[in-house]
Amino acid sequence: MNNKYKIQLVFPEGGSKLSSSGVLPPVGIISLATYLRSKRPNLEIQLFDGEVTAQDGIIASLNGNIVGISITGANYHNALEIAKEAKRRGAKVILGGSHATVKHRQILEKQTEIDAVVRADGETALYEFLEANITGNHEKLRAVRNLSYRDADDSIRVNPTLRKCEESDLNDIPAPDYSLLGGLLEQYSQNFQNHSYRKEGYTRFVSLESQKGCAKTERESEKKGRCSFCARIDKGLRRLNPQEFWSRVRQLYDPDGKTMVWDVSDSFSGAISEKDDWLKQVAEGNQSDLEGKVSFKIFGRADEMDEKSIKYLKQIGVYEVFIGFESGDQKKLDAINKGSTLEDNLKAVENLKKYGIQTYVSLVYALPGEDSQSLERTYQHTKELIERGKIAGIGARVLFPLAWSVDHQRLLRKLRESEKADLAEEIKNCDYYDAGDLQRLWIEHMTNTDMSEIIKYHKKIMNLAESYGININDEQRLCLS
Ligand code: B12
Ligand code: SF4
Structure with missing residues (x-):
C-alpha cells in the first residue's frame, strides 16, 4: 500500500461491445472522483475503464486503500473478480451503480469480499464512507444515507436512502472533471478515430447528464x-x-x-x-x-x-x-x-x-x-x-x-x-x-x-x-x- 490514502474507481468491461464502448468515458465514476477531489484535494485517485483497459491489467494494478466498482447487470462477473483480488490485497471494497442499487442486500449476503454497497447517487455516500475509513470511525457509517454495509460483527446494515426532497441538487454536484482520467484520455481519443462521428468531422465525443x-x-x-x-x-x-x-x-x-x-x-x-x-x-x-x-x-x-x-x-x-x-x-x-x-x-x-x-x-x-x-x-x-x-x-x-x-x-x-x-x-x-x-x-x-x-x-x-x-x-x- 502507498503512504498516501488512495482510492481506485473501476467501471468494468460488460461483454457486448457497443459503438461507444471504449470511446465514451464513464461519467459516473468521473463524477464520483471529482466530488471526492473537491472535498479532499490530496486524495490519490485512479480511474479504470474496463472498456479500454483489459481486465487483467486492472487486476494487476489494484493497490488502493479503497476500491470502488460501478456495476451494471452486464459487468457484475468482472466486478466480482476485481473485488476478490482487491480484498485479497487488503482494500475496502465498495460497489455502486444501477445493478448495485437494486441488489445491494443480496450482494452483501452472498459476496463476503464486498464491504459496502451504495444505492442511487454515490457522491455523498462514497465521500462519507471514505471519511469513516480514513478516520477509522466506523460508527459514522450508521448515519450514511444510501449505504448498505457489513458491520464489525458481520451483520448487514441497510441504511435508509435519501428521500426525493433530500437528494442533491444536480447544480451543486461539481461538473465531472475529465482530466482525472489522466493517461486514459489518450486511449479514448485513439479509439474515437474509428468511430462514425469522427468520420463526420467530430474531434471529441463526451457525455453529460443534464437530468x-x-x-x-x-x-x-x-x-x-x-x-x-x-x-x-x-x-x-x-x-x-x-x-x-x-x-x-x-x-x-x-x-x-x-x-x-x-x-x-x-x-x-x-x-x-x-x-x-x-x-x-x-x-x-x-x-x-x-x-x-x-x-x-x-x-x-x-x-x-x-x-x-x-x-x-x-x-x-x-x-x-x-x-x-x-x-x-x-x-x-x-x-x-x-x-x-x-x-x-x-x-x-x-x-x-x-x-x-x-x-x-x-x-x-x-x-x-x-x-x-x-x-x-x-x-x-x-x-x-x-x-x-x-x-x-x-x-x-x-x-x-x-x-x-x-x-x-x-x-x-x-x-x-x-x-x-x-x-x-x-x-x-x-x-x-x-x-x-x-x-x-x-x-x-x-x-x-x-x-x-x-x-x-x-x-x-x-x-x-x-x-x-x-x-x-x-x-x-x-x-x-
Ligand atoms: C452511457 C451508458 C452506457 C455507455 C457506458 C459507457 C460510458 N463510458 O458511459 C455504453 C453505451 C457503452 C453502455 C453500455 C451498456 N449499458 Co448502459 N447506460 C448508459 C446510460 C445511458 C448512462 C450512464 C451514465 O453515464 N449515467 C450518468 C452517471 C452520472 O450516473 P451513474 O453511472 O448511474 O452513476 C451514479 C450512481 O449510479 C452511482 N454509482 C455508479 N457507480 C458507482 C460506483 C461506486 C463505487 C459508488 C459508490 C457509486 C456509484 O454514483 C454515480 C454518481 O451519482 C445508462 C442510463 C442512464 N441514463 O443512466 C445506461 C445503463 C447504465 N446501461 C445499461 C445497460 C443494460 C448497458 C449494457 C448491458 C447494454 C448492452 N446491451 O450491452 C452495456 C453494459 C456495459 C458495461 N460495461 O456494463 C442499463 C443498466 C441496467 C442494469 N440494472 O444493469 C442502464 C441503466 C440503462 C437501462 N436500460 O436501464 N451504457
Ligand atoms: S420513458 Fe421513462 S419510464 Fe420509459 S424507459 Fe425511459 S426513463 Fe424509463
Whole structure:
C-alpha cells in the first residue's frame, strides 16, 4: 500500500461491445472522483475503464486503500473478480451503480469480499464512507444515507436512502472533471478515430447528464407511469439549470474542433407539465459562438417530438435523437405502458427530418405476448420509419427483464404460476442471474414466439436496413449472453 490514502474507481468491461464502448468515458465514476477531489484535494485517485483497459491489467494494478466498482447487470462477473483480488490485497471494497442499487442486500449476503454497497447517487455516500475509513470511525457509517454495509460483527446494515426532497441538487454536484482520467484520455481519443462521428468531422465525443429521472413518470396531468421494462433507479426528476448546462458544455467542448456531447438523460426533451419550459430556456441560453462547434446526441420520446420542441432541439444543436420505438404493434406498446402511439412514431421521424435532425431507431423484441404477427408489424413499421425519416442507425435487442422493472416482477409471477416457484425464488434472492438466461426465460414464459423466429424477423429487418445503407446490429447482439 502507498503512504498516501488512495482510492481506485473501476467501471468494468460488460461483454457486448457497443459503438461507444471504449470511446465514451464513464461519467459516473468521473463524477464520483471529482466530488471526492473537491472535498479532499490530496486524495490519490485512479480511474479504470474496463472498456479500454483489459481486465487483467486492472487486476494487476489494484493497490488502493479503497476500491470502488460501478456495476451494471452486464459487468457484475468482472466486478466480482476485481473485488476478490482487491480484498485479497487488503482494500475496502465498495460497489455502486444501477445493478448495485437494486441488489445491494443480496450482494452483501452472498459476496463476503464486498464491504459496502451504495444505492442511487454515490457522491455523498462514497465521500462519507471514505471519511469513516480514513478516520477509522466506523460508527459514522450508521448515519450514511444510501449505504448498505457489513458491520464489525458481520451483520448487514441497510441504511435508509435519501428521500426525493433530500437528494442533491444536480447544480451543486461539481461538473465531472475529465482530466482525472489522466493517461486514459489518450486511449479514448485513439479509439474515437474509428468511430462514425469522427468520420463526420467530430474531434471529441463526451457525455453529460443534464437530468436524472424521467419526465414521463412525473407528468402531472397524465400520470403515464413507468415503461414496464424500465429499471431507472432515480426518484423524481432533477435537472441542471440552463446556465449550468451551458457552463458544463463549455468546460467539455473542443474549441479547436467539433464536439459531440451525448446527454445521457432519459429523456432530454420531456416536460412534466404545460408550463415546464426547461427545453425552451436551454434553447434560449445557447450562445452563437458554440454554433457549429457543439452538437448533441440525446434520448427522446416519440410523443415529445412536436414541431415546437424540435425547433428548440435545433436551436440547442441537437444532431441525433435516440428514440425507443420498440415495436410496430400498438397493443404491444400498450402492454409495456409505452405511452406513445405508432402515429407519434411516424410523426416524430418526419418532424425531425424536416429540421435536419437524424433519428436512431431502437427496437425491443419479445414484448409481452409477442408473436409472428407483431414481429411482422414491427418489420413493416420500421420500413415506414426508414422511408419517412432520416435514420442514423437501428439497434434491436430482446427485452431484458431487469431487476427493479415491472417486467421482472411479471416474469417472477408467471414462473410461480407455472409451478416454477423455486426458480422465481432463486432469481429474487440471488445477487446476479445471467442476463442472457433471464432473457431466454422471458421469451419462453412471456411471449408466443421463440428465439429462432425472433432471429428470422431480425434478419429481415437487417436486410431492409442494409438495403438503405443503414447500420444495424447483427443477431449475435440480440441477447446479452
Ligand atoms: C452511457 C451508458 C452506457 C455507455 C457506458 C459507457 C460510458 N463510458 O458511459 C455504453 C453505451 C457503452 C453502455 C453500455 C451498456 N449499458 Co448502459 N447506460 C448508459 C446510460 C445511458 C448512462 C450512464 C451514465 O453515464 N449515467 C450518468 C452517471 C452520472 O450516473 P451513474 O453511472 O448511474 O452513476 C451514479 C450512481 O449510479 C452511482 N454509482 C455508479 N457507480 C458507482 C460506483 C461506486 C463505487 C459508488 C459508490 C457509486 C456509484 O454514483 C454515480 C454518481 O451519482 C445508462 C442510463 C442512464 N441514463 O443512466 C445506461 C445503463 C447504465 N446501461 C445499461 C445497460 C443494460 C448497458 C449494457 C448491458 C447494454 C448492452 N446491451 O450491452 C452495456 C453494459 C456495459 C458495461 N460495461 O456494463 C442499463 C443498466 C441496467 C442494469 N440494472 O444493469 C442502464 C441503466 C440503462 C437501462 N436500460 O436501464 N451504457
Ligand atoms: S424507459 Fe420509459 S419510464 Fe424509463 S426513463 Fe425511459 S420513458 Fe421513462
